[in-house]
Amino acid sequence: MSEPEKTAVIEMCGVSVGAMRDIGFTVLEDVNWSVAPGDFWAVAGQQHSGKSDFLMLSAGLMAPVQGDCKLFGTETRRFDETKLTERLRVGFVFEGGQLFNQLTIRENVALPLQYHCDLPSAGTGHEVAALLELLELTPLAEVTPANVSDNWLQRAALARALMLKPEVLLLDNPLAGLGTRHRQWWLRFLDQLWHGHAWCGGRPMTLIATTDDLRPWRNADRKFALLYDKKFFPLGAWNEVESANDPVVKELLAAPVELTS
Amino acid sequence: MRENLAKAFALANTQLIRRAQLPKSYTDLAGRKLFLFLLTLQGLVAFALITLGVMLRKSRTARNVIRPRIRQEIARAGVALLPMFIFVALALGFLVIGQTVSTLAKFGATDYLGTTMVIVVVRELGPLLAAMLVLARVGTAHVIELGTARALGEVEALEALGIDPVHYLIVPRVIGMAVGVFSLTVYLIIGALVSGYLFAFLQDVPLTPGDYFKQIAGALSWLDFALLALKTVAFGFFIAIVTCYHGLARPLRLEDVSRVAVRAVSQGVIVCVLIDALFILLYLVT
Numbered sequence: 001m002s003e004p005e006k007t008a009v010i011e012m013c014g015v016s017v018g019a020m021r022d023i024g025f026t027v028l029e030d031v032n033w034s035v036a037p038g039d040f041w042a043v044a045g046q047q048h049s050g051k052s053d054f055l056m057l058s059a060g061l062m063a064p065v066q067g068d069c070k071l072f073g074t075e076t077r078r079f080d081e082t083k084l085t086e087r088l089r090v091g092f093v094f095e096g097g098q099l100f101n102q103l104t105i106r107e108n109v110a111l112p113l114q115y116h117c118d119l120p121s122a123g124t125g126h127e128v129a130a131l132l133e134l135l136e137l138t139p140l141a142e143v144t145p146a147n148v149s150d151n152w153l154q155r156a157a158l159a160r161a162l163m164l165k166p167e168v169l170l171l172d173n174p175l176a177g178l179g180t181r182h183r184q185w186w187l188r189f190l191d192q193l194w195h196g197h198a199w200c201g202g203r204p205m206t207l208i209a210t211t212d213d214l215r216p217w218r219n220a221d222r223k224f225a226l227l228y229d230k231k232f233f234p235l236g237a238w239n240e241v242e243s244a245n246d247p248v249v250k251e252l253l254a255a256p257v258e259l260t261s
Numbered sequence: 262m263r264e265n266l267a268k269a270f271a272l273a274n275t276q277l278i279r280r281a282q283l284p285k286s287y288t289d290l291a292g293r294k295l296f297l298f299l300l301t302l303q304g305l306v307a308f309a310l311i312t313l314g315v316m317l318r319k320s321r322t323a324r325n326v327i328r329p330r331i332r333q334e335i336a337r338a339g340v341a342l343l344p345m346f347i348f349v350a351l352a353l354g355f356l357v358i359g360q361t362v363s364t365l366a367k368f369g370a371t372d373y374l375g376t377t378m379v380i381v382v383v384r385e386l387g388p389l390l391a392a393m394l395v396l397a398r399v400g401t402a403h404v405i406e407l408g409t410a411r412a413l414g415e416v417e418a419l420e421a422l423g424i425d426p427v428h429y430l431i432v433p434r435v436i437g438m439a440v441g442v443f444s445l446t447v448y449l450i451i452g453a454l455v456s457g458y459l460f461a462f463l464q465d466v467p468l469t470p471g472d473y474f475k476q477i478a479g480a481l482s483w484l485d486f487a488l489l490a491l492k493t494v495a496f497g498f499f500i501a502i503v504t505c506y507h508g509l510a511r512p513l514r515l516e517d518v519s520r521v522a523v524r525a526v527s528q529g530v531i532v533c534v535l536i537d538a539l540f541i542l543l544y545l546v547t
Contacts, residue, residue: 020417056417059421061417061420061421081425084423087423088423092421094414094417094418094421096414098413098414098415098417098418099418100410100415100418101410101413101415111326111422111424112422112423112424114323114325114326115323115326115422115423115424115429116323116423118322118323118324118325118326119325120325121325121329123325160422161421164422
């Protein structure tokens with residue numbers, strides 16, 4: 001294996017994560033974590049455990065309050081415009097989509113390609129149409145986000161994140177609020193991306209998803225971690241998650257938890 | 262990108278001071294107000310410089326995306342406001358200029374007509390009125406749009422896509438508003454002068470159109486044109502800066518948006534008056 005392939009995609013050392021909405025408030029402390037290329041991590045946490053902030057920091061959208069965070073070997077504290085190439089290797093799917101409300105779904109999906117390749121609207125037509133077709137979004141292409149259900153908004157956000165064919169995809173609670181059919185579709189599609197989808201030229205993708213319910217992510221090959229009480233706990237593989245006695249893990253697995261008086 | 266916003270917005274964090282307990286004395290209150298004013302001013306200047314820097318540095322970046330957005334903003338801050346400005350120009354002409362013309366004619370002081378019109382309409386009332394109207398109609402919309410976009414996380418979404426929010430959201434608005442205020446001021450001045458004469462004509466003021474416009478043309482100098490252009494562009498630029506700054510200043514909640522909009526409009530009015538005062542000094546010096 002060549003040297004660059006061994007470089008960790010994300011590496012955190014003694015990192016403290018501040019809240020995006022209130023930078024003075026620390027949501028996680030002393031995080032030590034390394035993500036290798038081709039990993040699929042499911043990071044679980046209850047509500048307000050700092051999942052979104054943790055993921056934003058992982059994507060280089062926030063600087064750590066303390067410690068070192070590296071993305072492709074580059075410190076995210078200095079992740080400015082000169083590192084745009086590295087930034088574009090990472091795709092990010094926000095919880096709820098966070099699409100641009102004035103643009104249609106097609107325009108939302110086309111925007112990153114149009115902006116970074118300086119293409120007119122017509123110039124992106126073929127590629128955008130192909131991606132919309134792949135994600136079954138073609139009937140909604142000319143609709144604005146306000147008129148689209150949450151299930152499809154989330155999928156449109158995925159399409160936007162995939163437009164530039166990233167190497168790493170970060171997903172903030174992607175299954176939250178989805179119907180069963182959509183949930184199944186997501187899990188299947190993410191697995192395809194992980195193993196190498198034709199859209200990204202068959203290249204396996206590194207995936208990191210946060211979740212507040214571990215059950216749908218059950219898979220022996222995935223890695224799991226827990227955010228709880230301002231701490232990051234690597235849990236290991238699925239069998240270790242299942243055998244864990246931690247009440248929080250049990251809660252995230254929706255297993256019966258013994259109440260203490 | 263993130264650094265651009267962070268630099269300017271770190272200066273906007275005046276919440277600690279705003280939420281502090283009420284001061285016990287008037288001097289404390291005055292001190293707090295002054296401190297807030299200086300912090301806001303510092304943030305505004307930093308934001309203006311950052312926007313200028315991005316405008317220059319990224320003038321060739323993503324032109325196929327930014328140019329249509331600039332056209333859209335010019336249409337919004339200029340073309341779309343034209344009917345309202347025609348109405349205001351007519352009203353200004355009939356109510357103010359027409360009466361001034363007929364009064365001057367009554368006292369046989371029509372020789373001062375040109376100078377009066379240039380000082381009142383071209384230098385002062387036209388640009389300031391145009392700026393206020395654009396601030397009320399478009400500036401408010403900027404704060405609400407950007408504040409909502411901030412509250413809904415669209416700015417973070419732009420950053421995640423590697424798109425500079427200042428380049429994508431602010432630059433088109435600043436250019437659109439500068440061009441809009443300049444163009445609308447020209448239309449407002451022409452409309453007010455023409456309708457003013459019509460009002461005087463209806464009142465049988467003994468003044469031919471030729472004399473009226475000759476006097477106005479005689480009172481105008483090249484400096485008036487140059488300073489009018491500079492002043493209106495400055496109005497547009499700073500109104501956009503103030504409104505965009507408040508819209509994007511810091512992560513907002515939806516309930517904050519209306520309060521921030523009110524603050525932005527008040528500061529916009531103050532900035533316009535300060536710029537106007539600066540130009541009066543320039544007129545006096547030259």
